[in-house]
Amino acid sequence: MLGMIPAAMLAAACSPRRDPNALVLWAMSYQGDYSPYLTTRFTADTGIPVEVQSIPWTAAHEKLLTAHAGGVLPDVLMLPNSWISEFQMIGAIAAVPSPTLVSGLFPGLVEGSRISGRDYAVPWSVAPLVQYYRRDILEDAGYATPPVTWDGWRTMAARIKRRRPDDHVFLALVNYEGWLFTMLAQNGAYPLRERDTRGNFRTPEAREAFAYYASLFRDGYAPLASSTEIQDPLAAFAAGQFAIWEGGATWLLDMRRRAAELPPERWGAARVAGPRGPGPTSAKDVSLSVSTTSHRPAEAWALVRHLTSSESELRFATMISTLPARVDAWDGLDIPPRVLQPFREQAHDLAVSPMVVGWERIQIEVQLIAERIVRGLMTIDEGLAEADRRADRILAKRRSLVESGRIA
Amino acid sequence: MTPQERTAWVFTAPVLTIITVVFLAPTILALALSVTDYSIYAAADVRNISFVGLGNFGELFSTPLFWRALGNTALFAVLGVPMAIGASLFAALLLNDASVRWKPFWRVALFAPYVTSVVATAIVWRFVLNTRFGLLNYALDLIGIGPVDWLGDPRSSIPAILIFVTWKIFGYNMIVFTAALSTVPTHLMEAARLDGASRWARFRDVTLPAIGPTLLLAAVMSVAGFLQIFAEPYIMTMGGPAQSTVTVLYFMFDEGFKWWNLGQASAVALILFVLILAVTFVQTRIGKRYEWL
Numbered sequence: 001m002l003g004m005i006p007a008a009m010l011a012a013a014c015s016p017r018r019d020p021n022a023l024v025l026w027a028m029s030y031q032g033d034y035s036p037y038l039t040t041r042f043t044a045d046t047g048i049p050v051e052v053q054s055i056p057w058t059a060a061h062e063k064l065l066t067a068h069a070g071g072v073l074p075d076v077l078m079l080p081n082s083w084i085s086e087f088q089m090i091g092a093i094a095a096v097p098s099p100t101l102v103s104g105l106f107p108g109l110v111e112g113s114r115i116s117g118r119d120y121a122v123p124w125s126v127a128p129l130v131q132y133y134r135r136d137i138l139e140d141a142g143y144a145t146p147p148v149t150w151d152g153w154r155t156m157a158a159r160i161k162r163r164r165p166d167d168h169v170f171l172a173l174v175n176y177e178g179w180l181f182t183m184l185a186q187n188g189a190y191p192l193r194e195r196d197t198r199g200n201f202r203t204p205e206a207r208e209a210f211a212y213y214a215s216l217f218r219d220g221y222a223p224l225a226s227s228t229e230i231q232d233p234l235a236a237f238a239a240g241q242f243a244i245w246e247g248g249a250t251w252l253l254d255m256r257r258r259a260a261e262l263p264p265e266r267w268g269a270a271r272v273a274g275p276r277g278p279g280p281t282s283a284k285d286v287s288l289s290v291s292t293t294s295h296r297p298a299e300a301w302a303l304v305r306h307l308t309s310s311e312s313e314l315r316f317a318t319m320i321s322t323l324p325a326r327v328d329a330w331d332g333l334d335i336p337p338r339v340l341q342p343f344r345e346q347a348h349d350l351a352v353s354p355m356v357v358g359w360e361r362i363q364i365e366v367q368l369i370a371e372r373i374v375r376g377l378m379t380i381d382e383g384l385a386e387a388d389r390r391a392d393r394i395l396a397k398r399r400s401l402v403e404s405g406r407i408a
Numbered sequence: 409m410t411p412q413e414r415t416a417w418v419f420t421a422p423v424l425t426i427i428t429v430v431f432l433a434p435t436i437l438a439l440a441l442s443v444t445d446y447s448i449y450a451a452a453d454v455r456n457i458s459f460v461g462l463g464n465f466g467e468l469f470s471t472p473l474f475w476r477a478l479g480n481t482a483l484f485a486v487l488g489v490p491m492a493i494g495a496s497l498f499a500a501l502l503l504n505d506a507s508v509r510w511k512p513f514w515r516v517a518l519f520a521p522y523v524t525s526v527v528a529t530a531i532v533w534r535f536v537l538n539t540r541f542g543l544l545n546y547a548l549d550l551i552g553i554g555p556v557d558w559l560g561d562p563r564s565s566i567p568a569i570l571i572f573v574t575w576k577i578f579g580y581n582m583i584v585f586t587a588a589l590s591t592v593p594t595h596l597m598e599a600a601r602l603d604g605a606s607r608w609a610r611f612r613d614v615t616l617p618a619i620g621p622t623l624l625l626a627a628v629m630s631v632a633g634f635l636q637i638f639a640e641p642y643i644m645t646m647g648g649p650a651q652s653t654v655t656v657l658y659f660m661f662d663e664g665f666k667w668w669n670l671g672q673a674s675a676v677a678l679i680l681f682v683l684i685l686a687v688t689f690v691q692t693r694i695g696k697r698y699e700w701l
Contacts, residue, residue: 062666065451065665065668090451090452091452397449406453
């Protein structure tokens with residue numbers, strides 16, 4: 001009996017909660033750092049204290065998984081939309097109890113994360129991609145706004161390159177999968193097949209997207225650089241080292257903070273170019289879920305409702321430049337209309353992306369292959385075959401489970 | 409069972425129980441896991457586990473990143489063990505000199521890094537190694553060496569981490585060597601000096617044979633330690649740049665805890681175990697040849 005005392009003291013010391021009455025919220029990065037600004041209001045209104053723990057993205061997945069295994073998940077947790085199916089599968093998150101929580105959002109945002117007709121998370125923000133462009137560099141080449149077709153992009157790139165041979169036109173970091181997967185989505189190349197159990201990269205659409213991607217590097221329009229070489233893209237953008245950057249709304253925050261480096265009149269935003277004009281891209285961002293181990297699900301859902309209200313989402317838009325998932329909140333955004341318009345259009349044009357475990361790894365692997373292609377170590381066709389091979393391997397377990405009918 | 413044996417069992421039982429629960433059982437379970445495809449699907453439903461025999465090992469050997477991790481780990485050990493032991497021995501020899509004053513102070517000061525938290529010191533060293541504002545580059549600049557991108561360049565990332573690791577751990581072996589050096593027979597040393605042996609000859613022929621066994625022990629422990637290096641690259645570089653600091657243990661951590669492929673991760677653990685066993689075996693053989701053991 002005496003031997004139990006140290007163990008009990010240890011357990012008490014390790015307990016993640018300091019205030020036993022508090023709801024616990026885990027959120028990543030900026031959302032984690034700034035959530036206390038939103039929860040004070042919730043506590044004032046309901047009397048329920050909230051403890052927020054901010055988690056770095058780089059350690060988030062393992063922290064959530066080990067917490068689930070140890071049965072210590074918080075009441076409310078933030079998840080990127082691509083993890084929802086995984087955490088639903090292992091039984092970590094509860095179904096959304098009321099349809100009103102997920103109504104009034106951008107069409108496609110909720111539907112794209114639905115699992116067997118049920119919702120398990122409430123989207124917190126939407127992350128449409130746009131092309132940021134250097135107004136002055138484009139004007140110099142005879143463009144008021146950037147072209148929105150692939151051919152147009154190349155024509156513009158050739159003109160800029162003639163005037164500025166030492167700089168580049170696009171910055172598509174070779175260790176970042178966004179550009180390639182946006183091109184795949186815009187060209188209608190859905191990356192998986194057979195109920196998402198195999199890779200689907202050896203298609204004419206995927207080949208076309210890969211070829212276009214590779215052509216930007218081959219012709220010197222994009223530098224063969226990774227994020228370790230260009231650590232501060234905004235500084236490089238301000239210095240005119242490239243003229244087009246594909247990114248989300250979070251860049252607006254950096255632009256605002258560093259307006260001295262790059263004044264607002266020198267840049268603009270437009271929809272990302274597609275093969276025959278702008279097309280659907282993935283704009284999934286992050287959502288909030290309630291864990292199945294929460295002892296107070298009703299209060300936890302009340303917190304989710306508060307955090308995902310138009311008012312809260314607008315506060316976040318001001319503080320950390322995320323875009324509200326609620327359509328009606330957009331009217332309250334303090335962003336110049338000419339900048340906001342492309343975001344709004346893209347948020348209404350969402351691509352469907354796979355919702356399976358392993359999809360994240362497949363994207364990383366495919367980007368490694370794409371890097372080998374643009375470095376000339378592989379032909380496009382070899383790369384596509386290799387992409388299918390690696391996707392098939394990552395999905396092998398899922399395939400066997402789907403074939404034996406164990407998972408849908 | 410004699411009463412004496414019974415008493416012996418009673419005394420050892422608590423320790424044996426703890427070893428079984430926290431060491432033996434998990435080891436056996438990990439061995440068992442390494443022949444299954446335990447993954448995130450098994451976390452959803454345990455019936456999703458299946459026996460795959462040596463499949464995990466086959467898959468590992470065809471994974472380029474695993475070989476890369478093995479190579480990086482080997483580099484850590486090959487560069488790190490001489491660096492760490494050399495620094496320890498050098499510091500111990502310095503402190504052993506009769507002319508050094510304030511010996512206890514120096515011992516504590518040089519031992520202190522070893523007992524500090526690895527996470528805290530690694531973060532401090534990230535600032536020391538910073539390309540633009542770091543103390544190290546500032547010092548190099550004073551002697552005319554241009555800025556080195558210590559943690560951002562794949563070629564300098566391992567040496568940069570090793571500088572930190574050496575600083576962190578050399579104090580421990582320094583204390584061990586200090587103890588060993590006090591056993592060097594003074595009469596032999598004086599005889600050698602009278603015979604006109606140089607400093608180096610006295611070190612090679614008198615000091616080294618006397619501390620040989622300690623040196624071997626330190627080498628074995630250091631190799632085992634460097635083969636398991638994880639926290640330093642995890643905190644300082646996250647395995648980057650360009651996966652140049654992904655070690656075997658880092659790879660295992662990612663597979664096991666990030667992606668929840670615990671079957672695969674257990675296979676990595678088993679391979680690492682066999683590797684360390686093999687290296688230790690070779691070192692012991694060398695030690696026996698020189699009659700250090």
